[in-house]
Amino acid sequence: MFLASKELWFSKRRFLLIGFIIVMISWLVFVLSGLGNGLADLGTAVIRNSEMALAVFEKEADFSLSKSTLPESLIDDITELEGVEEVAAITQAIGSISQDSVDTEENGKKTSVIFLGIEEGSFLEPEVVLGEGLKSDRPYQVIVDSSLLNEGFALGDTVTVNSIGLELEISGFADTQTLNHLPAVYVPMETIRELKYVVPGSDMGIKDPISAVFIKGNIDRDMISSTIDGVEVADKKETLNGIPGYAAESGTISLMLWLLIFISAFVIAVFFYVLTTQKVKQFGVLKAIGASNSFVIKTVVGQVFLLSTISILIGIALTYLMTLVLPEGMPFNLQPEMVLIYSLVLLATSMIGSLFSVKSIIKIDPVTALGRAE
Amino acid sequence: MSGLVLKNVTKTYQEGAFKTVALQDLSLSVEHGEFIAIIGPSGSGKSTFLSIAGALLKATSGQVLIDNVDLASLSERELSNIRLDKIGFILQTSNLLPYLTVEDQLLVVKKMGGSIKTEDRVLAKELLNDIGLGDKLNKYPHQLSGGERQRTAIARAFMNNPSIILADEPTANLDTKRAREVVSLISLEVKARNKAAIMVTHDERMLSYCDRVYRIEDGVLSLEK
Numbered sequence: 376m377f378l379a380s381k382e383l384w385f386s387k388r389r390f391l392l393i394g395f396i397i398v399m400i401s402w403l404v405f406v407l408s409g410l411g412n413g414l415a416d417l418g419t420a421v422i423r424n425s426e427m428a429l430a431v432f433e434k435e436a437d438f439s440l441s442k443s444t445l446p447e448s449l450i451d452d453i454t455e456l457e458g459v460e461e462v463a464a465i466t467q468a469i470g471s472i473s474q475d476s477v478d479t480e481e482n483g484k485k486t487s488v489i490f491l492g493i494e495e496g497s498f499l500e501p502e503v504v505l506g507e508g509l510k511s512d513r514p515y516q517v518i519v520d521s522s523l524l525n526e527g528f529a530l531g532d533t534v535t536v537n538s539i540g541l542e543l544e545i546s547g548f549a550d551t552q553t554l555n556h557l558p559a560v561y562v563p564m565e566t567i568r569e570l571k572y573v574v575p576g577s578d579m580g581i582k583d584p585i586s587a588v589f590i591k592g593n594i595d596r597d598m599i600s601s602t603i604d605g606v607e608v609a610d611k612k613e614t615l616n617g618i619p620g621y622a623a624e625s626g627t628i629s630l631m632l633w634l635l636i637f638i639s640a641f642v643i644a645v646f647f648y649v650l651t652t653q654k655v656k657q658f659g660v661l662k663a664i665g666a667s668n669s670f671v672i673k674t675v676v677g678q679v680f681l682l683s684t685i686s687i688l689i690g691i692a693l694t695y696l697m698t699l700v701l702p703e704g705m706p707f708n709l710q711p712e713m714v715l716i717y718s719l720v721l722l723a724t725s726m727i728g729s730l731f732s733v734k735s736i737i738k739i740d741p742v743t744a745l746g747r748a749e
Numbered sequence: 750m751s752g753l754v755l756k757n758v759t760k761t762y763q764e765g766a767f768k769t770v771a772l773q774d775l776s777l778s779v780e781h782g783e784f785i786a787i788i789g790p791s792g793s794g795k796s797t798f799l800s801i802a803g804a805l806l807k808a809t810s811g812q813v814l815i816d817n818v819d820l821a822s823l824s825e826r827e828l829s830n831i832r833l834d835k836i837g838f839i840l841q842t843s844n845l846l847p848y849l850t851v852e853d854q855l856l857v858v859k860k861m862g863g864s865i866k867t868e869d870r871v872l873a874k875e876l877l878n879d880i881g882l883g884d885k886l887n888k889y890p891h892q893l894s895g896g897e898r899q900r901t902a903i904a905r906a907f908m909n910n911p912s913i914i915l916a917d918e919p920t921a922n923l924d925t926k927r928a929r930e931v932v933s934l935i936s937l938e939v940k941a942r943n944k945a946a947i948m949v950t951h952d953e954r955m956l957s958y959c960d961r962v963y964r965i966e967d968g969v970l971s972l973e974k
Contacts (some may be wrong), residue, residue, distance in 0.1 A: 377860045378846070385848030385889070585962060660844040665833025665909065666861045667826060741805045741832075744840055745796050745917050 379678035393646050394686045400639040400722050401690030404632060406697065408713050410562055411628030413706030418621050421491065421554040422614055426498055427463075427589040429596055430614045431606050437616030438609040440467040440586045445606065447583035448562075452603055453590065460592030462586040463499040464564060466492035468571040472534040472543070472560065474527065485537055486526055488519070489557040492567030497593055501561065506530045506547030514566050516546035520558035524548060525703065536570050551708075555618065636717075644728025647679055649733035655739050662741035671736050679729035680722070687718050751816050752945035753802060753913045754778040758811035760797055760968075771797040773968040775811070779913070779945040782937050786948045786956055788973070789965035795949045796917075798965060802947065803836055803915050804828045822854050833862055837944070839916040840934070844902065845890040851877065851901050852886040858908045876904040880934055896927035903935055907942060914939060914946040920955060932958050936944030 385392050416423065431453065436443035453462050468490040472506050493499045496510035503518055510516060519528065523545075528534070532545045543562065552559040562570075564585070572578040590599075596608040609617065616622045651658075691714060701707050760772040771794045779785055789795050800806035801813060804820055810867055813820045815835050823831065830836075847852050855873040859865050880900045890898055899919060906914055916935060920928035932948070936958040939946040948959065956962050964971040 376858065377865075378849075380855060382848040410908075456877070656844075657846055660840060660846070661841065661857075662829065663803070664830065664858060664861075665829060665836070666840050667829045667833075670861050742796075742800050744838070744844060745799055745803075745805070 376673075376677045376681070377711065378674045379681055383678060383681060387396040389722065392680055393643075394689075395635060396646075397639070397643060397683055397686035397721075397725070398689045400635070400642070401687045401718070402693045402697075404635055404639075404717050404721060405626065405690060405694040405709065405714060407632055407635065408717055409698070409707045409709035410705075411625065411632070412713065413708040414628065415546055415621070415625055416551055416708050417553050417556050417706045418624060419554065419615050419618050420551045421559055422611070422618070424551065425589065425593050427611060427614075428592060429590045429594055429599070430609050430611075431590065431599060431603070432617075433587075434607050434610060435604050436607070438607070438613050439619070439621075440465065440617075441469070443586050444579060444581055444584050446581045447585050449585075449588060449603065449606070451690050452587055453599065456594065456599060456602065458594040459590055461498050463497035463591075463592070464492075464494060465499055465589055466490075466564060466567045466571065466584070466586045467554075468492070468567060469540065469555070469557065470570065471537045473537055474532060474534055480607040483484045484527075486523065486528075488523075488560045489554050490536075490560050490562055490567055490570065492555070492562055492564045492571075494564055497635075499589060501549035501552050503547035503549050506545070509563055510546075511563070513546070514747060515541075516562050517542050517543045517566075518547040518549050518552075519545055520560075520562040521548040521550050522553070522558050539570055539573055541566075541570050555620075577601065632717075636720055639721065640724030640728045643679070643683070643725040644731050647675065647729045648732050648735070651675060651735055655735075655743075657711055657742060658736060658739045659741050659743035662739060663744035668692070668737050672733050675732055675736060676726065676729050679725055683722050683725040687721055691718065751912070752780045752783070753947070754812075754814040755802065755813040756814075758801060758808045760794075760801060761809050762807065762808070770799070770968050772808075772956050773969075775968070775970045777963070777970060779947060781912070781943045781945050782940060783960050783974070784939045784946045784948070784958065785961045785963065785971075786950060786959040787963045787965055788949075788951055788953060790951065793965045794968040795951075795965055797968075798970075799915055799917055799947075799949050802913075803838060804831045824927045833858070833909060835912045837909060837911035837914045839899075839902050839906045839914065839919050841918040841921050845898055845905075847890055850887045850889055851882055851893070854890075854901055854906050858905060862909070873904075873908065873922060876907055877901075879938065894927075895922055896930060898966060899923065899927075899931050900934060903931070903938065907938055907944075910942075910946065914944045916946070916948040916950075918950055918952075919948060920950060920952045925954060928952065 432438050433443040433445050447464060450462055450464055453459060470490055471485045471487045473485045495511050500508060501518060504521060528545060530545060534543050580582045599608045600606060661671055698707060755775055755777045758772055758775045762769045762771060787795060801808050849857060852873055856865050856869060859869045877886060880903060882897060882900055919931055923931060932955045963970050964973045
């Protein structure tokens with residue numbers, strides 16, 4: 376580090392340029408990661424942020440809430456299984472609501488939402504940031520995603536479910552409650568049946584139908600599918616992948632991210648390789664006056680380490696600064712653990728890149744320091 | 750016997766079908782406190798001689814002993830340790846690292862062997878005072894004159910308290926006045942610190958400072974005076 380840091384300081388301008396490139400690359404990585412995460416939230420937040428470990432779906436439903444229908448009586452069977460801590464039924468229905476009781480500009484405007492039927496007090500009920508939660512004696516009070524605040528909805532508003540005219544009252548708002556890119560409206564289980572199974576026979580003859588059962592606890596998934604007929608069990612990852620579009624979305628973003636990281640490793644490697652070849656003469660002198668290969672290698676790798684670490688830290692700072700000026704509607708969610716992981720990956724790839732120079736350092740012959748110099 | 754001893758050293762280079770003899774049956778011994786010069790035209794084998802004496806190159810045959818240690822038996826790593834502990838190189842045009850201050854040029858030698866201690870800083874200051882650079886500790890090479898750079902290189906060569914000092918054309922690119930200063934300084938330090946020193950040069954103005962002068966021609970060494 377002795378030589379590494381002194382040279383960084385001496386050749387500030389040259390290293391500033393290389394550092395600037397690493398800053399830009401890490402900035403891009405973090406921004407992309409935050410955007411990807413925000414987009415994933417939009418598609419999956421309800422499931423991603425829940426504490427569920429396993430989900431039970433109808434057989435052949437491809438782990439999809441919209442395709443699956445199960446009888447509510449299943450809950451009792453699952454609760455009895457070993458290792459189950461908590462169970463919660465969930466029913467999903469897509470529809471739209473409109474605000475019609477108040478005489479405002481928004482009057483009559485329809486907003487697409489996803490209705491989620493849950494039992495009040497179950498672990499799927501979100502924490503409200505405004506208002507209050509579901510109450511068993513008030514079946515038409517609902518919790519909605521706080522993004523609806525920006526759409527002009529307010530606490531205590533009465534909204535009408537379009538097409539059937541059912542009236543609901545907004546009793547609470549909760550943060551990041553989205554699914555299938557739609558804001559969620561949490562309604563009590565009894566109420567969602569009124570709006571989902573309007574057409575006779577649409578419940579396929581199942582008494583008290585629900586979409587799926589989410590389970591908390593440490594359970595053997597094979598045991599569930601073997602004791603209960605007609606179901607299939609998914610873990611959290613499979614449930615997420617069952618959400619339409621999620622796998623494709625997150626796949627695209629992570630492909631971009633990893634390509635970016637791979638390319639940046641290559642760029643950094645080339646930079647340091649060129650720098651090393653320019654310094655062959657200097658390293659020859661160092662070796663002639665007694666530096667071992669490991670001393671020279673440590674100097675080069677240490678320099679990459681210093682430069683990358685500083686640059687990545689600046690990249691992180693830039694990213695957080697940028698979140699302050701992002702437009703409201705842009706889905707951006709940067710998780711500290713993701714920042715940490717990508718930082719380490721970027722650092723590791725640039726270190727590996729710098730190892731390309733090692734071979735050429737070992738090959739440098741100290742005899743080059745003698746004779747006609749410079 | 751201590752210092753540097755070369756016994757019947759021969760070095761040949763194989764270039765395709767041709768065999769070039771760079772050094773032929775060369776024997777030489779330099780005691781501590783002696784300062785000798787080797788002169789010769791370019792291509793005579795001076796650089797090869799210096800590389801072999803400086804543990805940078807292995808002889809084809811013959812023995813090279815530094816403080817009674819035979820270099821032929823050592824590994825690459827042990828050779829770099831010998832260079833670090835036993836040999837002080839004064840290189841042509843000084844070859845300082847552009848990004849280190851005068852003081853750091855000396856301290857880096859200690860850093861190669863581990864860490865820099867307080868007494869190393871004291872020694873570095875003492876050496877630089879000796880050679881008259883005491884007030885330029887924090888200057889970078891580009892802020893020094895050619896003579897000052899060469900003097901820094903001399904101080905660097907003494908920093909690891911080596912057994913032998915090897916100087917490769919230390920007066921190249923210097924005018925007569927500066928060249929005399931530099932060589933008398935080497936001579937002074939060699940005597941004061943009791944080192945075995947060899948200077949390779951083609952600058953015959955400087956020979957008066959040396960105890961013995963050898964001439965090398967086509968790889969053959971002979972005593973000149």
